Amino acid sequence: xxxxxxxxxxxxxxxxxxxxxxxxxxxxxxxxxxxxxxxxxxxxxxxxxxxxxxxxxxxxxxxxxxxxxxxxxxxxxxxxxxxxxxxxxxxxxxxxxxxxxxxxxxxxxxxxxxxxxxxxxxxxxxxxxxxxxxxxxxxxxxxxxxxxxxxxxxxxxxxxxxxxxxxxxxxxxxxxxxxxxxxxxxxxxxxxxxxxxxxxxxxxxxxxxxxxxxxxxxxxxxxxxxxxxxxxxxxxxxxxxxxxxxxxxxxxxxxxxxxxxxxxxxxxxxxxxxxxxxxx
Amino acid sequence: xxxxxxxxxxxxxxxxxxxxxxxxxxxxxxxxxxxxxxxxxxxxxxxxxxxxxxxxxxxxxxxxxxxxxxxxxxxxxxxxxxxxxxxxxxxxxxxxx
Numbered sequence: 001x002x003x004x005x006x007x008x009x010x011x012x013x014x015x016x017x018x019x020x021x022x023x024x025x026x027x028x029x030x031x032x033x034x035x036x037x038x039x040x041x042x043x044x045x046x047x048x049x050x051x052x053x054x055x056x057x058x059x060x061x062x063x064x065x066x067x068x069x070x071x072x073x074x075x076x077x078x079x080x081x082x083x084x085x086x087x088x089x090x091x092x093x094x095x096x097x098x099x100x101x102x103x104x105x106x107x108x109x110x111x112x113x114x115x116x117x118x119x120x121x122x123x124x125x126x127x128x129x130x131x132x133x134x135x136x137x138x139x140x141x142x143x144x145x146x147x148x149x150x151x152x153x154x155x156x157x158x159x160x161x162x163x164x165x166x167x168x169x170x171x172x173x174x175x176x177x178x179x180x181x182x183x184x185x186x187x188x189x190x191x192x193x194x195x196x197x198x199x200x201x202x203x204x205x206x207x208x209x210x211x212x213x214x215x216x217x218x219x220x221x222x223x224x225x226x227x228x229x230x231x232x233x234x235x236x237x238x239x240x241x242x243x244x245x246x247x248x249x250x251x252x253x254x255x256x257x258x259x260x261x262x263x264x265x266x267x268x269x270x271x272x273x274x275x276x277x278x279x280x
Numbered sequence: 281x282x283x284x285x286x287x288x289x290x291x292x293x294x295x296x297x298x299x300x301x302x303x304x305x306x307x308x309x310x311x312x313x314x315x316x317x318x319x320x321x322x323x324x325x326x327x328x329x330x331x332x333x334x335x336x337x338x339x340x341x342x343x344x345x346x347x348x349x350x351x352x353x354x355x356x357x358x359x360x361x362x363x364x365x366x367x368x369x370x371x372x373x374x375x376x377x
Contacts, residue, residue, distance in 0.1 A: 019362035058297060058346050063288040083300050087358035123301070151346060153284050194345025195282065198371060199363060235282045236345040266363060 002101075002175045006045035006182035007251045007276040009213075009244040010038055010135075010259075011189055012054065014126040015267030017133055018089045023266040031271055034260025035134035038273045041259070042135050047182035049098045049142045051105070051172065053247065054127040054186045055240040056147035059084075060119070067117035068156040069164065072145035073102040079124030079132075088129045095132065096142040101177060105144065108171040114164055122147060131186045141182075150187065150242045158222050161242050165249020185247035187240025189261075189270030195235040203263040205233035206270040209241065213274055216255030218248055237269070244274075251276040287342025292330060295320040296347040299354065309354055335374040348375065 016035075020028055053069075059081060061067065074097045080088045099120075106118045122145055132139060149155060156164070165183075172181050189209065190202035212221045225245070230238040248256075254276050261272035287293070295316065299305045308316045317327045329337035333355055335348045349371050356367040 015362070019360050019365075022362035022364075058344060059300070063286075063293050063297060063344070066288075081301070082303060083306065083358070087353065087361055089359070151283050152286055152288065152344065194339070194348040196376065198349065198375065231282070231284070239283070268363070 002172050002177055002179045002181050004169060004172055004183060004250070004278070005047055005180045006042055007247050007278065008038060008042060008182070008273065009185040009247045009256070010131055010273030011269060011271045012126050012130040012186045013191065013267050013269035013271060014088050014130060015264070015269065016130050016271065018087055020267070023264055027262055027264050027266065030260065030262045031264070034262060034271070034273060037259050038275070039135045041275050042182060045182060046180055047141055048179045049101060049144065050182045050184050051101070051144045051146065051168070052128060052184045052186065053146045053148060053243045055150040055243060057125055057127060058151065059125050060122050060147055061149060061152070063152065066149050066152050068149055068160070070117040070119055070122070070147045071102050071106050072097060072120070072122045072147070073099050073106070073118045074120035075099050077122070077124065077143060077145065080129040081123035081125055084125040088126050090129050090133050093132070093139050095139040098142045098144050101175060101179070102144045104175050105168065105171055108174070109167050112167045112170070114167050127186060131184065135184070148243055148246070150239045151236055155227055155239060156242060158225060158227065158242065158245050161245035162218055162222060162249035165246040166252070168246065169250035183247055183250050185243040187243040188238055189241065189272050190234040191237035191269040192234035193237050197234055198268060199265060201263040201265055201270045202233040202238070203270065205229070205238070206261065206263065206272060210258045210261060210272060210274065213244070213248065213256035214258060216253050218253065221245070221248060247276070254278065281336070281339040281345070283345055285342060286344045290326070290342045291321045291323070292326040292338065292341065292343050293347065295322065296343070296351065300350060306354070333370060333374055335371065
């Protein structure tokens with residue numbers, strides 16, 4: 001049986017690699033230190049494969065056919081996608097996939113009533129390029145990328161995201177492959193690409209959200225964190241936190257420890273990360 | 281405006297989606313925007329708004345918010361997209377003034 005050895009969630013704004021030099025020194029330091037701490041925690045768990053959940057920034061999901069989730073089933077991934085190369089500003093990279101685990105997730109989640117699309121052709125932008133650059137810069141841990149729809153209505157409801165996360169964890173644990181698996185959600189925190197708050201961050205919302213994850217009470221989180229509130233904190237960007245709710249579902253009733261938080265207007269994003277305590 | 285007002289069926293959304301994915305279409309975007317917009321079947325309103333980088337109008341027509349800063353990057357470049365970059369400043373001028 002596989003073991004889930006780490007569940008983390010973190011922001012992935014492109015400014016972290018694309019124009020970090022434009023943030024004041026204290027923000028740069030706090031962000032780099034925060035990502036380094038996230039990397040340290042992840043590496044300490046010695047994962048053999050990462051199952052990631054991130055928003056598809058309308059790069060792969062054509063508007064005429066948008067699934068809630070799409071599991072990447074390829075054996076090999078490349079990034080970043082061509083037009084995003086300059087913007088994200090990371091060297092071209094390759095990372096192994098894990099077709100067997102990916103297909104297991106699709107097949108066994110279907111048996112639990114969760115319909116997942118799948119594809120061996122997914123293009124990566126900042127969604128994976130930024131977190132991988134900081135967490136696994138050698139790209140030496142295979143990735144099962146799960147792209148999700150956080151931004152085109154109708155969005156998967158928060159409760160459904162938690163339900164999917166729960167099923168995902170059950171399926172991974174029941175998988176006979178003897179692997180150490182990390183679950184990594186990425187997206188958020190508050191930001192507003194394409195809206196009136198493009199040059200702003202909602203620090204109060206972000207801190208409240210991080211506090212709520214610290215309670216370890218998924219029902220409480222679901223009562224407080226609605227799609228409407230996420231949209232109010234930054235239409236089109238903050239809703240990426242739906243990916244974090246998948247991780248919350250996978251973590252069950254365990255509290256998440258805040259690892260870092262940097263509200264960065266120069267990066268146009270509330271940058272932060274959490275790590276769920278898997279041993280009590 | 282906003283993600284909940286997105287019109288998934290809007291031809292302009294399909295155009296921007298595909299332009300970001302294909303270098304060949306990006307060349308057309310730079311060199312033959314009129315022909316490209318005609319091919320994708322944009323309405324006169326969409327054409328006018330895209331030509332003028334009228335982000336508010338594009339949003340009102342149902343273009344997905346994600347595409348709006350990307351439109352400014354298609355016109356002004358994506359590299360080093362900080363708040364004072366040409367693309368971000370074009371966004372500020374068109375969206376926030």
